[in-house]
Each structure stands twice: as C-alpha cells, then as structure tokens.
Amino acid sequence: MEFQIDRRNDLNQITTTKTFLHEKFSIKDLGNLKYFLDFEIARSQKGIHMCQKKYILKMLAEFGFLGCKRASTPMIYSVEFSENSPKLVDSSIYRTLIGKLLYLTHTRPDISQRTQHLSQFLCEPT
Structure with missing residues (x-):
C-alpha cells in the first residue's frame, strides 16, 4: 500500500497519517513534542525552535x-x-x-x- 503525505497543515491529513502509522506500528499519540533525545522543542508562529x-x-x-x-x-x-x-x-x-x-x-x-x-x-x- 502506498501512502502519500500532503505537506499542508491539514488536520484531516494528520489524523489519517496517525491512523495509518498506528495500524502498522501500534503507536500512541503523546500530543505536541516538547522534549526528545535531549532536544527541547518549542513551537511558535515563526516556526520551530530547538535547543539543548x-x-x-x-x-x-x-x-x-x-x-x-x-x-x-x-x-x-x-x-x-x-x-x-x-x-x-x-x-x-x-x-x-x-x-x-x-x-x-x-x-x-x-x-x-x-x-x-x-x-x-x-x-x-x-
């Protein structure tokens, strides 16, 4: 099965992607990413800021x-x-x-x- 992701900020597309990934890998949605692999991630209107x-x-x-x-x-x-x-x-x-x-x-x-x-x-x- 081929799966294509539209790069727009479409909530329906995000939900479809999460459903697809859950079916394949049994993932859990933990919400917005804030801290991962010693990277702090902050989102704003200007974009995404990463720091350590x-x-x-x-x-x-x-x-x-x-x-x-x-x-x-x-x-x-x-x-x-x-x-x-x-x-x-x-x-x-x-x-x-x-x-x-x-x-x-x-x-x-x-x-x-x-x-x-x-x-x-x-x-x-x-």
Whole structure:
C-alpha cells in the first residue's frame, strides 16, 4: 500500500497519517513534542525552535563545570598540541566528554570546529 503525505497543515491529513502509522506500528499519540533525545522543542508562529539547554546543564554538572564562567570558544586558540605531553591515565572521561560535545554540535555549530579538532586525539589524549 502506498501512502502519500500532503505537506499542508491539514488536520484531516494528520489524523489519517496517525491512523495509518498506528495500524502498522501500534503507536500512541503523546500530543505536541516538547522534549526528545535531549532536544527541547518549542513551537511558535515563526516556526520551530530547538535547543539543548537541559543537556548542556546536565553535562556541565556531570563534569564539574556547572559554576564556571562562560568562554567564547571551548578552547584557547593559541594552545599547541604535542605528542610529548603526558598521556591521560584514564581516557574514558575525555572520550565521553568529546562524544557529548559532538552531540551538542547539532544545535551549537559554533563549537563544531574545535570539537572536531579535539576528537582527533581520542586514541591517546594528552
């Protein structure tokens, strides 16, 4: 069976889509989406706004940075990485932090470049 969705905001079409999906997958309608996969979703006349403020606060608390001051960039630009630096004893914390920062780049593209740069050192972080 082929099913086509009209892109208009038609209540009848929405109901038909929900019925079709329920028949195929046994879904439940939970109402308007507000929070999903650590994304906060808010609707307005202008469109849909997505943010990860709760995710950021949870991450800052997890790594002990909740009371720290803001910085315009996640790292100092003048820092040079060297292979001669001492290696971390437990690199799992570094890997966890980088993974969380990479997930955060969905709503914070301003940290993408530096997070990607830091992710290059996952094998042997110093």
